[in-house]
Amino acid sequence: MRRSTPFLLAVCTAVAVGVVGCTSDVPGASPSAGPSGAGTGETSKFFVQADHDNELALRTKSATGPADKPWEQALDPKTVDTAKYKKAGPYHLCFSNAGVGNPWRQVGFKNMQAEVKLHPEIKTFTVADAESKDDKQISDITDLLGKGCDALIVSPNTTATLTPAVEQACAKVPVIVFDRGVNTKCPVTFINPIGGYAFGATGAEFLVEKVKPKGKILALRILPGVDVLEARWGAAKVVFDKSDLDVVGVEFTDGDAAKTKTIVSNYLQRFGDIDGIWMDAGATAVAAAEAFEDAGKPFPAIVGEDQQDFLKMWQDKKLTAIAPTYPTYQWRTPVIAALKILGGEAVASPWKLPQPTITQDNLSQYVQADMPPLHYAMCGCATLPGYPKDWGGK
């Protein structure tokens, strides 16, 4: 035993050194290390000025469609003719899902399943779950094309990698893409809310308004390199760079609550006080706010999202907060769009859905005590069959 010890030691040291980098205590590769005076780092290569300006303008436009059904509304709609896809029912709808790997996607997928139940003309609904893997989604799409689908809905896992698979599908059936996009115009329509720039800017503008000049801001991001998340930070950076706020850090949290809480605790230890927290997604907003509570510090002005745990905390602890949303009701729209396309009706393309913001003024109408903590308020699901039980509510 003793003779093998040095070898074991060497192996374990190598492993330990390699792995310490992935423990939850180590902040990820930090973009805050850049020389920029504002502390916001360099502009992402994902940043597109025209898209940014367009999205910010869309925030104030009014949508067409039924006011009580935002998932059927469209902003600035330009319609496409779909007569060539007209077909008699009953229909076989297929859906290639990127995955249900987070609560946002779980709530959304339930919305979609319930929407399907509303339409008896859908005889079969076939779903393939790619488990957040590009390669599985590519083969899923090929499999689904062999199953006689009348229309295919795709929620791509990543933009570039899934593009060829979607193009291949376009040649055989009408394709509807939603949530994340693909780099091709071949789908009949692409459905999503306004987008990341609008989300990021709304949160950052709130902090500029609420935090005192020279106030310290900590920006928390999930991961680098995902287009919608890059857009959210890209827009926030534009706002912060123009402001007199001091962005003291930009950190990646992996969307993990424990890691988020550790990062925020560390910043509180380092800087004494933090006046504002900007987030590119609100799933860990509660953990971030708890770090202030546990350190005995006053809550900062904070950006969250429409998850129930955050909305409830906001109400209970009287936070200074805002919740830009990326509504899960968008999962209902592709089913509606597919039926319109198969019925030969014109549809909006791209189909831009409204993207509401929860503020202090309308907070009370979104807090739902009988829904689970990870439920998203903006689900547009209250009138769907199976609500609230199928969504985990009481």
Place this chain on the structure above:
Amino acid sequence: MSTQLATPTGSAPAVPSGLGGGGRSGWGAGSIRPVLIILVLLLIAVGIRQPDFYDPPVLLAFLKRAAPLIILAAGQYFVIVAGDFDLSVGSLVTAEVVIAARLIDGDPAATWPVIVLLLGFGLLIGLVNGLVTTLLQVPSFITTLGMYLVLVGAVYTWTGGSPRGALSEEFRQFGRRGIDGVPVLGQLPYAVLVLAGVAVLAVLAMRSDFGKVLLAVGDNPRAARVTGARTARVRTIAFLASGLAAAVAAILLGGFGGVSFQVGQGLEFTAITAVVLGGVVLGGGRGSVAGAMLGALTLQTLLTLLNLLGVSGALSSAVQGLIILAAVAVGTLRRRT
């Protein structure tokens, strides 16, 4: 603390004495003196950078955050000192937190039954690891790597990649809150009390006959067997201790951060690193449980210092890696002389 830190004396590893057993006098392998010096230097550096660090409430908050890792290191020590590894503790921590959230589902009344169940689940995983390793003679590296994969896969299948349910405030208090209004100290965190209890139990266990046999098994399994020690039994008990420690750490971590799918990621290696830093020899037979726990405290102090210095991201990993490499290399050289 001071009585635990006294340097033990003992000549042969097979008949250790003092300090939970296994410590060797002076600077030899298994001694806790080097880690103590590193810890003191780090604590001085932290104190210079952040003068209020030694205010009791700040110090206790620091201990609260260090507690789960120290407890995990104590559990890992039992396994390592017997010559084995437990690579399943990180995934076990994740599994425990995910199970707790799903079963409690926000209901305060379910808190205590679920805590009992979590401790039982930790023991069960430890038992399986121990029996497979000792009865089927599978190297523990493989056994626990297999268990790691089983747990990761099972948790993913069960949750679809995203935890459901919610932890009750009553469950979370162990990781977040404490006894308020204690004179001088302010709030005495429950996590620190749990840590103190685990530390006392661990040291007592290593001072008992069980501890002596465990060290003997790690030092020379054949000799231990020849002298009539039930080696399979003590090694299995070591895995049980590791599983139980992971369950306790999971309760504290879940309490601290809330429901999370990644809470245990990489913790097995952090715990092993802490144990090695504490002067415990991989391969078994030498090192004390107090050293292992001090190693974890040192690692946590190092992370705090790096944060205070504003070292973040990749550079932080590199600095940690260098320091750990140096610590282990020095330990190896010491043993050769």
